[in-house]
Amino acid sequence: MSEAKKAKTYHFHREWEDDYFFTFSNSKSVCLICNAAVAIPKKGNLERHFLTVHKKYASDFPARSALRTEKVSELKRQLAAKQAVFTRPVNKSKAATVASYRVSRVLAKRKKSFKDGEVFKEAFLEAADTLFADFKNKKEIVSSIEDMQLSRNTVTRRCEAMSGDIEQQLQNDIDACLCFSLQFDESTDAVDVAQLCVFIRMVFGDMTAKEELLTILPLKGHTRGSDIFDTFMEFVSKSNLPLFKLTSITTDGAPSMVGRTAGFVALCKLSESFPDFLSYHCIIHQQQLCGKILNMKDVMDVAMKIACSVRARSLQRRLFRAQLEEAGADHTDLLLHTDVRWLSRGRFLERFLELLPEIKEFLKHSTTHAVAYSQLDDGQWLTDLAFLTDVTNKINDLNLELQGKGKHIANMISSVNAFKTKLRLLLSRLQRCDLRSFPHMEAELRRQGKESVELSDAYAQQIQSILSEFERRFADFASIEPVAQFLCFPFANVDVDCIAPQIATLFSLDGSAVENEILTLTNDIELKARATPGISGEFWNLLLEEKYPSLRQCALNMSSLFGSTYLCESAFSHMKIIKSKYRTTLTDDHLAACLRLALSSYRPDYEKLADSSQCQKSH
Structure with a gap:
């Protein structure tokens, strides 16, 4: 049986437009005169049609003349206008669909309810009535706005589709990255469902890093490890997460996370699915725990009692606000302190100290406060209050410095080390009665007329206890710090016998290979001349994979490390707004979709999403 002959392929030629009044449209040759379609763009077929059906055009419009060229252009415009009658509604519906995707993403970014899409559309139509009043095509503009699909159910579907698209982009990046780290934290939503939040930090071959929300998982029952x-x-x-790329896990200090035997991290290390990875307690949580070592309960208890007594009753609070406004104070109310807020104690004490004269005046003339707070006239108690305010403000400054997205662990360790150095300086100044670093305490002593008073040793002991707590808690990072320092300054005087084993142990590398690469690197004249070292810079991307495989892997792993669980904590703040007491029926899947859209740096592919949707105008 002979093989079938291959079908011959014919191609349309542009010169046939002038020769035979034909054009190529939608994979067919179309006659510009009668709009008849010829399936196979063969010269003989077009010539036969033209000379048989439209022979008069050959004489009325001579070949190669300007008259024929003008007539062909006119007929092409007429054909395009006829085709636009059918394509314009389709394009308009697709534009309305893309617009509805864009608006839905804005609503999710702003953590608004799904049904707010209808409010947006109503407001847009009201504004259009005035904004486009003088436009000739006002009816078309208003019609386009009315075509946007923004009902509650539609916005819900749009958010689901965009979340799926972003999740696919994230999956592509996870597959492309060379290593990643994870951070975990758990909190409850408005209906007391425990939500496990997981963020991922991916590092790619060019040493760039990206932080994204990996997932949020509901825990319906217990929250044990x-x-x-x-x-x-x-x-x-x-999700087929490639755990072999895992470098580290960062968690808070909850027993369910860091328990030695039944904690989540311990179970991960026992599992064969996980490689050897680093694990450590969030730097910000540890810093906050160090701040709680301050033993000045008598000051906090009295200050909190007074603040609560003023704010507990509506009448008392109104009267106190009126007094502050009458006195022209900078603030109009007292703050309250809560342990779960990292910065609340420092802000509460500073506000309390600033409003102390007004507080004393208010309590003196208040008839409802039967308790007399003698501490407000006690010089020692007021000095303790000023000292506690100064110290907590400095701890708050460190806390703010550690917060933020994209913080590298080396920078966070540097901030902690700088704060420990500041504590040593504060300690030495207190011992010399030098109060330049304690402005509130210095002002209070000046007010009491004690310019050159001998300070109690208790203040120095408090600073010493904080310093000791910092030294104890941050011992976990003792193995990371020298490696980070080397990666920042590889051309400094390096003790190879010391740093090579530390790098090999930290990231499970071959010690002899690391040692040889360090020696080669420190003597590489070309690299010294071309770049300035730094973990977050482009220096380590200059190293050839074949020549420095271990050092490149070390730089990649170090770049992937999370320093804190800040991203999880901030995500929970968004979660509280998204799933508030007014949206308690929001499902876990919709919560995850809204949270992903609100936090992700990815941009949905609107055109692809619109092509996969039924592009219809709004009902």
């Missing part, structure tokens, strides 16, 4: 582990492993199995 085994429950968290089982839930996460179920997600790993479903």
